[in-house]
Amino acid sequence: MTDEEIRRDLRRKTRRSFLTGGVAAVAGWAGYQWFTSARADSALPWPQRRVLDFNGKLSHSYLSNSGLMPTYSASEVGYLKPNGSIGLDDSDEWSLHLQPGDGIPGIDLRLADIQALPRVEMITRFCCIEGWSVVAHWTGARFTDFTRKYLPPNGAVPPYVYMATPGEDYYVGLDRKSALHPQTLLAYEQNGRPLTAEHGAPLRLVIPVKYGIKSIKKIGVIRYTAQKPGDYWAEEGYDWFAGL
Amino acid sequence: MEIKLKHFRAIRWFNWINFPLLTLMIWSGLMIYWAYPVYGIGPIRFFPDWFYSALHLDQRLADGMALHFVLMWFFVLNGIAYVAYTLLSGEWRFLVPRTFKTFRDAWHIFLHDLHIRKELPPQEKYNAAQQIAYSAIVLMGVGSVITGFAIYKPAQLAWLAALCGGYTMARLLHFLLTIGYVIFFIIHVVQVTLAGWNNFRSIVSGYEVVNRRD
Numbered sequence: 001m002t003d004e005e006i007r008r009d010l011r012r013k014t015r016r017s018f019l020t021g022g023v024a025a026v027a028g029w030a031g032y033q034w035f036t037s038a039r040a041d042s043a044l045p046w047p048q049r050r051v052l053d054f055n056g057k058l059s060h061s062y063l064s065n066s067g068l069m070p071t072y073s074a075s076e077v078g079y080l081k082p083n084g085s086i087g088l089d090d091s092d093e094w095s096l097h098l099q100p101g102d103g104i105p106g107i108d109l110r111l112a113d114i115q116a117l118p119r120v121e122m123i124t125r126f127c128c129i130e131g132w133s134v135v136a137h138w139t140g141a142r143f144t145d146f147t148r149k150y151l152p153p154n155g156a157v158p159p160y161v162y163m164a165t166p167g168e169d170y171y172v173g174l175d176r177k178s179a180l181h182p183q184t185l186l187a188y189e190q191n192g193r194p195l196t197a198e199h200g201a202p203l204r205l206v207i208p209v210k211y212g213i214k215s216i217k218k219i220g221v222i223r224y225t226a227q228k229p230g231d232y233w234a235e236e237g238y239d240w241f242a243g244l
Numbered sequence: 245m246e247i248k249l250k251h252f253r254a255i256r257w258f259n260w261i262n263f264p265l266l267t268l269m270i271w272s273g274l275m276i277y278w279a280y281p282v283y284g285i286g287p288i289r290f291f292p293d294w295f296y297s298a299l300h301l302d303q304r305l306a307d308g309m310a311l312h313f314v315l316m317w318f319f320v321l322n323g324i325a326y327v328a329y330t331l332l333s334g335e336w337r338f339l340v341p342r343t344f345k346t347f348r349d350a351w352h353i354f355l356h357d358l359h360i361r362k363e364l365p366p367q368e369k370y371n372a373a374q375q376i377a378y379s380a381i382v383l384m385g386v387g388s389v390i391t392g393f394a395i396y397k398p399a400q401l402a403w404l405a406a407l408c409g410g411y412t413m414a415r416l417l418h419f420l421l422t423i424g425y426v427i428f429f430i431i432h433v434v435q436v437t438l439a440g441w442n443n444f445r446s447i448v449s450g451y452e453v454v455n456r457r458d
Contacts, residue, residue, distance in 0.1 A: 003245045010247050010451060017449035021260065028264060036311075044310050051314040059400065067400035125411060127398065130305065131280030133411055209399045237306035239313070244399040 043237035056241025060175055069124045069183055069208035069244070077191065078134040080126060082198035086232070087165025088218050094166065094202055099223040100152040106223075109150075111202050114186050117141035117149060122185060122206070127244055129211040129233075138206045140187030144180045152224050162229035163205060166220030173229035174207070174214065178243060183208050186219070211242045248454050250369070250446040252333065258326040259447060265319045268311065270422055274301045275308025283419055290419075316392065323385050338369040339378050346372045381428055384421050391418040 001009070038045040044052070096114070099106035120142055127133040147157050161179040164171035178184065187206045188195060195201040200217025207214050213233045223229070234240035251259075274291075278301055283290045296302040330336040341347070349372030355361035357373075365372060394405040394414035408414035436444055446452040 006245050006247055010449075010453065013247075013451055014445055014449045021448055024260070032264075032268075043306070048310045048314050051317075052310055055313055059397065067397075067402055069399040070402050070406070125398070127411070129279075129309075131276065131415065132282075233306075237310065239309065244397055 042235050042240075052239045052241070056175075056239065056243065059241060059243045060177060067209075072123045072125070072135045074123060074137060076135045077123060077137045080134050080136045080190070080199070081128075081132075082196075083128060083130075083212065084170070084217070085198065087167055087169035088197065088200070089165075089167060091166070094218070094220070096203065096219060097221050098150055099221070100150065101154075101158065102223075102225055102227065104153060107150075111188060114141050114146070114188060114203060117145045117186075120185060122183060122208075124183060124206075124208040126206075126208065126212055126215070129213050129238065129242065136206075137191050138185055138187040139189035139192065140185040140203075140206065142182060143184040143186055143205075144182065146186055147180065147224075158224045158226045160225045160227065160229050162221070162223040162225055163216050163219050164221040165216065165218050168221060170216060170232050171221075171230060172205070172214045172216045173231040173234070173240065174210075175241070178207065178209055181207070181209050209244055211244065213238065214242055246454050247451045249450050250452045251450050252329075252335070253450060254329050254333075255326075255335065256447055256450060258322060258329065261322050262319075262326070265315060265322060266425060268315050269319055270425065271301075272308040272311035272315065273422060274299070275304040276312060277419065278302055278308075279305040283416065313396070316389075320389055323382075323389070327382060339375060341372065341375045341379060346375055349373075350376050377428065377431070381425075384424055384428075388418060388421045391415075391421065 035047050036045055038047050040046070041049040094111075096109040096111075097106050098109055118141065119139060121137070121139045123135060123137045125133050126136040143161075152158065157176050157180065159176050161174045161176065162171065163174070185206045186203055188203050190196070190199055195204060200219075203219050204217040205215050205219060214231075228240075231240055233242070274296070278296050281289070281291065293302075301308075330339060349365040349367075352361055352363075352365050353371055353373040356364050370378065390404065391408050391414045393401055394408045395411065395418060398405045398411045398414075405411050405414055408417060436447075442452050
């Protein structure tokens with residue numbers, strides 16, 4: 001081939017490649033636009049919501065409930081910033097309303113009922129979804145012990161657990177495996193003292209296998225349910241599973 | 245004059261797919277980092293507030309997390325495909341430094357690029373500095389995935405977090421690796437620009453012009 005023929009051949013190859021690249025770039029850009037502006041499902045474009053739910057299922061199937069959050073010694077306990085205050089009313093009157101199933105009349109429990117369950121102390125890392133974390137010291141009852149004592153009518157906890165503040169301003173949805181994880185506590189003490197109001201007195205959830213957004217303060221309502229429950233922050237665009 | 249296939253089609257695609265993916269991973273990563281932006285050197289904060297607001301990266305933690313945890317799969321798959329391809333095609337031989345001489349040569353190339361040294365060591369497809377850089381970037385990718393999963397699942401993958409020096413350390417390493425990508429990107433683009441059109445064309449079309457030695 002002469003140099004001229006080679007040049008022509010190269011120009012053709014180059015043109016074709018840049019054209020392919022251009023088409024791929026436009027397709028990629030269009031895909032990204034669709035991906036970020038598709039119809040919202042709980043404040044998130046639905047394709048992204050699908051993948052987050054898939055990630056959650058993957059974690060749930062292969063990871064959750066097997067691993068324990070590492071535990072620490074008392075000297076490693078740090079200062080826990082009281083981040084959220086949604087649903088923390090000033091009312092001193094409190095009871096825990098347990099609804100053991102969809103459409104089943106519930107019962108009201110007192111703090112003494114929770115304190116009557118085996119007492120567990122736990123020092124674990126509390127991970128906020130914002131990115132910070134701190135070692136915290138909790139005392140309370142295992143949620144799994146709670147469910148054993150306060151069984152649903154058929155004797156088995158349905159796939160989901162819903163918890164809310166007394167006025168249901170703040171609420172979380174939990175999958176059964178995470179709720180029954182041995183480190184999931186209904187906590188009534190922090191650092192050996194009763195919970196302060198800003199940390200959710202008199203009873204809060206501490207679930208180290210989830211981001212802090214799931215560790216709901218001042219639990220007023222617990223419901224076992226077959227339906228995937230709503231979740232305050234999931235409805236704001238966060239991952240529903242939020243597992244660590 | 246003669247044209248020669250320099251970069252296989254697969255390598256070109258891996259490169260150009262990785263570019264927007266890594267950009268979006270860093271982009272969404274910044275939205276996540278914004279919620280707890282604690283790193284800095286002395287008075288220099290990573291990053292000042294105007295940085296986030298100028299790029300609209302503030303108040304978007306949920307957006308950032310969703311994007312990050314969706315695109316991570318594509319980033320990982322592209323990376324695995326690239327490494328697998330270089331191994332199977334034998335291309336790794338051109339990419340991986342195989343002797344200590346590579347490091348000395350890379351130093352000489354560095355001095356040459358700074359116009360301190362005149363002559364360049366002989367090279368194959370990639371010079372010694374490229375071999376080190378392109379191998380390091382793969383290792384950095386592995387590091388980002390490891391530290392990333394350590395932050396993502398510190399309870400279920402507690403052993404991985406421990407391997408990274410704990411949850412807090414894993415986050416710092418993940419951040420530092422990202423800074424590493426940005427530095428790599430800047431050097432890469434400068435070098436590509438200096439290398440010129442013939443070189444750039446080869447990562448798009450695959451072909452480069454070599455002057456026949458008659």
